[in-house]
Each structure stands twice: as C-alpha cells, then as structure tokens.
Amino acid sequence: MSLPDTDDNDLLFAPEPSAAGLGAALSPWVVLIVDDEPQVHEVTELVMADFEFAGRHLKFLHAYSAADARKVLEGRDDVALILLDVVMESEHAGLDLARDIREQMGNRRSRIVLRTGQPGQAPEEQVIKNYDINDYKEKTELTKRKLNTVFFAALRSYRDILIIEESKAALRRSIEAIQRVYDSRNLRVFASAVLNQVAHLLGYEARGLCANRISAYATSEWDGRLHILAATPEYAGLLDDLADESLPNKVREALERAEREQRSLFEPHYCVGYYRTSAGSISLLYIEFSDAVDREAQELLEIYCSNVAITYESLLLREEVLETQRDMVYVLGEALERHQFQGGAHVRRISELSALIAAARGMCSVEVEHLRLAAALHDVGMVSVPEGILSKPGKLSADEWAAMQTHTQSGYDLLAQSKRRILRLGAQIALEHHERWDGQGYPRGLAGEAISVQGRIVALADVLDTLVSDRVYKARWDFETALEYIESQAGLHFDPGLVPLLMQNVDKVRALYAQYPDSQLSPNA
Numbered sequence: 001m002s003l004p005d006t007d008d009n010d011l012l013f014a015p016e017p018s019a020a021g022l023g024a025a026l027s028p029w030v031v032l033i034v035d036d037e038p039q040v041h042e043v044t045e046l047v048m049a050d051f052e053f054a055g056r057h058l059k060f061l062h063a064y065s066a067a068d069a070r071k072v073l074e075g076r077d078d079v080a081l082i083l084l085d086v087v088m089e090s091e092h093a094g095l096d097l098a099r100d101i102r103e104q105m106g107n108r109r110s111r112i113v114l115r116t117g118q119p120g121q122a123p124e125e126q127v128i129k130n131y132d133i134n135d136y137k138e139k140t141e142l143t144k145r146k147l148n149t150v151f152f153a154a155l156r157s158y159r160d161i162l163i164i165e166e167s168k169a170a171l172r173r174s175i176e177a178i179q180r181v182y183d184s185r186n187l188r189v190f191a192s193a194v195l196n197q198v199a200h201l202l203g204y205e206a207r208g209l210c211a212n213r214i215s216a217y218a219t220s221e222w223d224g225r226l227h228i229l230a231a232t233p234e235y236a237g238l239l240d241d242l243a244d245e246s247l248p249n250k251v252r253e254a255l256e257r258a259e260r261e262q263r264s265l266f267e268p269h270y271c272v273g274y275y276r277t278s279a280g281s282i283s284l285l286y287i288e289f290s291d292a293v294d295r296e297a298q299e300l301l302e303i304y305c306s307n308v309a310i311t312y313e314s315l316l317l318r319e320e321v322l323e324t325q326r327d328m329v330y331v332l333g334e335a336l337e338r339h340q341f342q343g344g345a346h347v348r349r350i351s352e353l354s355a356l357i358a359a360a361r362g363m364c365s366v367e368v369e370h371l372r373l374a375a376a377l378h379d380v381g382m383v384s385v386p387e388g389i390l391s392k393p394g395k396l397s398a399d400e401w402a403a404m405q406t407h408t409q410s411g412y413d414l415l416a417q418s419k420r421r422i423l424r425l426g427a428q429i430a431l432e433h434h435e436r437w438d439g440q441g442y443p444r445g446l447a448g449e450a451i452s453v454q455g456r457i458v459a460l461a462d463v464l465d466t467l468v469s470d471r472v473y474k475a476r477w478d479f480e481t482a483l484e485y486i487e488s489q490a491g492l493h494f495d496p497g498l499v500p501l502l503m504q505n506v507d508k509v510r511a512l513y514a515q516y517p518d519s520q521l522s523p524n525a
Contacts, residue, residue: 028059029155030078034069034094035085035115044083047144053155066093073101079110080158081151086116095131102132109161111154115139192230207234208287211255226255255284266298275306345516346465351376352512353461360501370422375458377426378433381411393472408434408443425454433458436493456495460486460502463493479510
C-alpha cells in the first residue's frame, strides 16, 4: 500500500501536555498496527511517539498480515486500539479480521479503526453498517493532527469500557457480599469490597481503611476502642485489629485529628471522613489519593462513611438483642433444670450438642441456630410434673411414670400457642424428644422418619448428656461407656444416620463438656 501525502506542519504539531509525574508510574496504552506495508508501521510509530493520554504513553505492537494479528490478539487482552488495514493477503483480509475479533475472539473492548488506501474496494457506508468497527479512515486523511484525534477518541472510549466492566464486576461482588451480610464479620468483607471500589469508580488511584468506635449503647461487648472494619488490599492485614495498636503513625494522627475536631478532613492527597451516629458510635474513613480529590468525590466518600457506620451499628445492636434473647432462653431452661435437681449446664450442653450434630448432618447455618435455641426448651413441660416425682431417688411407680411422661405433651401445649418459629420448633422437640427410632418411645410411639429430624437429634443429645451426668436417681456413667451404649442403640433408640456423626465429632463433644461442666461433672467426663 502507498503512504498518504502528509503536511510537514502536521508532522511537527505540538504534543498534548502530559500529566506531570504520572507517566512513568502507569503502564502504556497498547496499540496494534496491522498493515502489510512496513513503512506504514514506521511512520505511524514515529508520528505518535510523543503522544500521551491520561498520563500514559503508547506501546506499539506490529502485525503484517491478518494471520499475524490473530496470533498477537489470541495471546493478550490489553490491546486498546487496533489500526487495521483492509487489503492485505486478500482484498477483505482486514474486514474478515474485524469480524473475527468481535465474534470469534469475543473481544468487545479493543477499539478498531480501519485504514484503507483503496476506499472503493470497501465503501465506508457499507463497512460501518456491516462491521463492528469504531472508525473508518482513508490513509490520505491521516495526518498527525487527525491521528491525534483518532487516538484520543479511541483511548477515551477504551478507558470508559474498562471502567464500566470493572464497575459491573464491583457491583456483582457487592451484591454477592450483601447476601452474606447478617453479622459483623461478614460486614467487614462487604465494606472492604465496596471501599476497594469507591475510589476507583471516581477515577483515582487510592488506598485506605475504615475504623469504628462503637458506643456501649450499641453493644456491651465492645470496649469503646477504635476497631478497623474495612480496608483496601494495602491495609488488609490490619482488619480486626485495634487501631491504636497497629496503625501507621501518619494514619493514626489523621484519625485522631478528625475525631478531636469532630469533622471530616480533606487534604491535598488524603482525606478522613468523620461520621457520628445518633447512638454515639463514630466511623472514620481514611483514604490516600494519587491526586487531589474534587468535591463530588468528597461527598461520595462521606456518604460511604456514614452508611457503613449506621449499618454496622445496626447489625451490632441486632446481635446484642439476639444474644440477649438467647441468654434468656438458656436462663429459663436452666431454671427448669434446677427444678428437676439437675445441673444447670444441661440445657446449654443439649443446645450445643444438637447444633453440633445438625451442622455435621449438613443443615444450613440458620437451621442450626434455630435448633440451638429451640433445643433449650425440650423439657419445658417439666413444670407440670410434681416436684415429689422429679426429686424421687428411687424407681418411679407406674402412676408416677405416667405422670412423668406427660411433660412432653405439656411442653408442646405450652409452646405451640406461639406463632414464633423457634418456639413452634421448640414445641415439636418437646413433644418428640422421647420418641425412639424403633417406635417404642412416647408419647405417640412414632418410628423412623415419622419423627422430625430435630426431634431425633435432640433425643440423641439428651440421652448422651443424661448418661454422663449425675441425677437424683443415678450416678453418672464414664464417657466411653456412654458412647458404647449410644453406638449399641443405633437403629433402635436412635436414628442410625446420626450416631456416626456424633462419633466422628467426639473431640468436639469433649471440648463442649470442658466448656460447660456441671459442678458434679469433671471436665473430662
């Protein structure tokens, strides 16, 4: 192909001013020249040698045929601009390559500019209509000035496509993280993912972290010290740490100043967002920037800071309420156990044993937590049994045994009145936890899978704990003897699928007894 005539003034056209200090730090834009005329490659690279956009220079790749270009493109995904000749090894080699780039390679990012010395063979109107290209130029048009225009337009478009793709990926990660935000630890994952994208979406190179000082009103477990909640990768190692023990001095000083002055700070290359909730919790967002941030970016960062603070405080407050409810269930259950002259930790052990078996069986975390709470209510019906029967040291008479058995139905009747899910599950467990796999249990003589899985799990946990605990009517068994009995009753008293799960987790069971011993139990029971 012949070269176009050029204007000397165009070849000497002054380059665009560069962004000082950024070019050396940023990777260049990759441009692929596809043309069978070597001189086209040489002149294009010479003319555009001093070109710069967004602080980045150019890196040229060269292909002298459509086949060569395919090999180059198959090995990389960072080509921003393709200057593509139409006529090479065939009259439509460039057009065929353009279609393959989009359809076969699935490359929608790279900007394609067709250059032709024979416009009659590929009419512009037809080519623009039928091919997914971004510009069409005759080689006689491409002076330095016009090449600059083509490069600016193409690289801006390519940059914006990358931002859109990365924004979509960030949104997808944020949505996935939202689905897991039900406790404070998962909020850390979510907040860090969002923080990692905020500055990028604004067009800044940045790194930073978010720290919180939670008030005692929100949670009694926090000590009022500053905790690091979210961080970009550069600060990720500080997550879960106390800010005053691990932060670099410059970061700590910036946070302390914002908290002392009770306002956000915006310095040339860093900012600290400050937000105080109505409950008195404080959220601080620290971000370092490569460039000074504009007012729009400042406003978005302050919104991020305030929303993370409010969300985190709400989750911690919710967790505090849940913990209070959980403790209340245990307190009530333990009070009932003392009514039976049993060790108070029996209720907690039944709850934890049941949760352990349920998790081993593959129940989801929500089901496990519901069972943990509902299992604590398994013997609530004992309030209807006379104290003389509960405290009798010897064998019960037939009438006394019949009275004892009524506690299952009494517990059900008491709890089933509620519409709350956990209490209704507790009602089912209260009714079924003395049923047996072989159908010889009470009160209804249910067998096998006619007994709910929760009832079967609590039945196993209840018997194990009763065996290894002292009772008014029996001395405790040693742990190994109790396990041997449990194994012997698989398929008789107990669900044969649950017993192996218990045995596979014996170490966890022993640890549980060490954590929740009765005064009558040794830690190694």
